[in-house]
Amino acid sequence: MDNILEVKDLSRSFPDFQLNKISFSLPRGYVMGFVGPNGSGKTTTIKLIMNLTKRDSGQISVFGLDNRAKERDIKQRIGFVYDENHFYDTLTLEEMKRVVAPFYHSWDEALYRRYINEFNLPVKKKIQDLSRGMKMKFSLALALSHRAELILMDEPTSGLDPVFRAELLDILQSEMQDEKRGILFSSHITSDLERIADYICFINNGQIVLSDTRDNVIDKYVLVKGSRDQLDDAVKPLFVSIRENDFGFEGLSDQPGTIRGLLGNRALYEKPKLDDIILYTVRRDRHAAVN
């Protein structure tokens, strides 16, 4: 499969955080949900891909090219949407477009106008007067108007109301009908990722916990509910982590076959949501760190 993005053994140390030899790849034509709690390394990874931050070691290949050696060529083909507004907020949308557009060889003015109309963006308004949702849409319009093949989105839906979020996801879904594109979509709002992501890459504490297709990720785990007396020494190690209360337990296991064999129909089994997988994995890692 043709990978539009490949990250291999990428590391970067900061005084209070370390991104530790992370590896993942995104095939062309798919959306990857880059998920993890706040401070897990999502933004750092995106900044490393964009060469906004220097790496200590590892490789980043975009369109099969090294992201540092061919930085300018690669960035011609990348669209970006960041979580915060970094545009000059005293400029109008039209002025900001005039700043950005000349950088791209394949800028399509007609396409830009189409997005501006489609997204109902007021081109004469200053950026500082736009809502967060409008700024996101403007950012997306700029990213799409130069026919970017890879779109990097860092928490684009955080802070948006459900209507705006749904609208943004609809736009992305329609854009992905062109199978030449790839989208890396970082978020901690897992419902968004469940809706549009083909692949899930889960990062925690600067390490990749899993990176696979969404269906494989969901199928890999099972959510188990039962009574506390079922939690003996043979069963407990099969869980990623367990929540116990007076009425029983609920736990996530990454060994569905084995646990079903041991507990049989004495327990309830559910397909976990991405939220469950993240919650139980983060809890395990925190527990391990404390001990």
Place this chain on the structure above:
Amino acid sequence: MPQLIKKELILQKKMFIFGLLYSIFLFIVFSSNDFRDFAYSMAAIGIAYITIIGIAQSEYKNNSDIIINSLPTTRREIVAAKYLSVVTCTVIALLIVGAVGIPFSLMPAPFDYRLLNGVDIITTIVCVLLLAALSLPIYFWTGAPWIRVVNIVIFLLIFFAPAQIAEFAVNNHQSPTIAAITQLINYQSWQLALGGMAVMLVLMTVSYYISFCIYMKKDF
């Protein structure tokens, strides 16, 4: 590179409207003042200074380095464009004060200013380049807030240092160093200005190299 210069011009545009009003104000204030000979230079330096600082603060406020560095360009070009934009900014500031000076030159006293001349142009260029050469490495290192501190220090030096230096020179007029400097001052003003320009170009080159080294290592 041209795209980055264009970006600077778009950002500077609104500042120049302010610059136009500022230079008119300055011409009126200085009309019956001992400083009237310096009105052109002071207005042009003021416009260029306000514009450069205004853009730096706007970029710092929005952390716009992230956007600019995400565009298909290189850090080398970003630094070079910033230095070139100082030059474009100075040229536009001179055009503004030159244009404002024309109607003033036709007015009756005390508003009858002479036209912009070569010394005004060179004095402005030397002063703006000096400010830029000292403050841009600080900007690339720490961001806009420290630029203001550096520029305030430079301004204070410009205003207070000459009196102190003159007093020192009078008290030590027999010193060979002071005698050599006095001899230098006796050169024609255009010779001094051209010498100043040459020094500034060297200073700008060193400043650019320092800024480039700082920016290449920077994380955003």
